[in-house]
Amino acid sequence: MKNKILLLFLLISTSIYSQTTEPIQADRPDQTETPALVPKGMFQVETGFTFQKNDALSKSLGLPSTLWKYGVNDNFELRLITEFLSEEINNKKLKGFTPVYVGFKVKLAEEKGIIPKTSFIGHISLPNAASKEFKTEFFAPEFRFVMQHTISNKMSFSYNLGAEWDGFSAEPTFIYTNAIGYSISDKLGSYIEIFGFIPQKEKSNHSIDGGITYLINHNFMLDLSSGIGISKNAPKNYFAFGFSFRI
Numbered sequence: 001m002k003n004k005i006l007l008l009f010l011l012i013s014t015s016i017y018s019q020t021t022e023p024i025q026a027d028r029p030d031q032t033e034t035p036a037l038v039p040k041g042m043f044q045v046e047t048g049f050t051f052q053k054n055d056a057l058s059k060s061l062g063l064p065s066t067l068w069k070y071g072v073n074d075n076f077e078l079r080l081i082t083e084f085l086s087e088e089i090n091n092k093k094l095k096g097f098t099p100v101y102v103g104f105k106v107k108l109a110e111e112k113g114i115i116p117k118t119s120f121i122g123h124i125s126l127p128n129a130a131s132k133e134f135k136t137e138f139f140a141p142e143f144r145f146v147m148q149h150t151i152s153n154k155m156s157f158s159y160n161l162g163a164e165w166d167g168f169s170a171e172p173t174f175i176y177t178n179a180i181g182y183s184i185s186d187k188l189g190s191y192i193e194i195f196g197f198i199p200q201k202e203k204s205n206h207s208i209d210g211g212i213t214y215l216i217n218h219n220f221m222l223d224l225s226s227g228i229g230i231s232k233n234a235p236k237n238y239f240a241f242g243f244s245f246r247i
Contacts, residue, residue: 022036022039024044024215026221026244028067028223029048030209030225036119037076043068045244046242050062058089060085064083081103084097096130099134099135102126103121103122118145120144124141125142141164145161157178158178175195175196179193190211195208206229220243224241
């Protein structure tokens with residue numbers, strides 16, 4: 001009897017908590033990270049599978065890529081990124097875990113007038129926390145400022161600016177993203193986005209993508225996305241699907 005009462009209490013508590021928090025917001029499937037943080041005390045998982053064709057001789061498959069997040073308080077979340085990758089380059093196949101990234105997201109500002117809702121994300125990769133095929137020589141940091149403007153109750157404009165290192169050289173690659181999000185309904189969302197990577201010495205590459213999300217409930221969301229390269233040296237195309245949930 002006591003167990004039944006405890007179970008009922010937990011179910012009611014979870015239902016009430018879900019109703020008092022905003023619906024789940026995830027950093028996937030687009031390249032533009034959200035400034036929203038995981039609510040305090042909640043654990044969130046964002047995972048998916050990605051097929052990318054770089055060119056006629058190169059392709060990769062993420063099986064899967066997962067972002068693990070925990071809300072420490074209203075202004076700070078902890079983050080962990082893991083990925084199992086299968087690559088084929090010139091008929092040579094590589095499989096294994098890429099370096100684990102550890103990091104955080106911190107809230108910097110709430111939206112007010114022309115000031116966007118803003119957060120900062122920082123990660124660093126652990127070179128030895130990977131399969132031997134994907135180990136790097138050095139720790140590889142990455143960071144980005146993530147901003148969002150509310151255009152209307154159905155539309156938002158988001159953008160990221162940052163840089164990343166590959167773990168082999170001291171030269172950074174700069175990152176930019178721009179995305180327009182539109183809520184088709186209370187459950188169905190969509191976006192279109194342009195993003196790119198600008199190495200310090202090599203030519204930059206730029207891509208465009210789009211996708212949809214479907215909110216199963218406040219704490220569970222599905223996603224589907226696809227994109228193409230718009231510069232010659234960008235990946236030719238990619239397709240991804242996944243899901244996010246929090247508890």
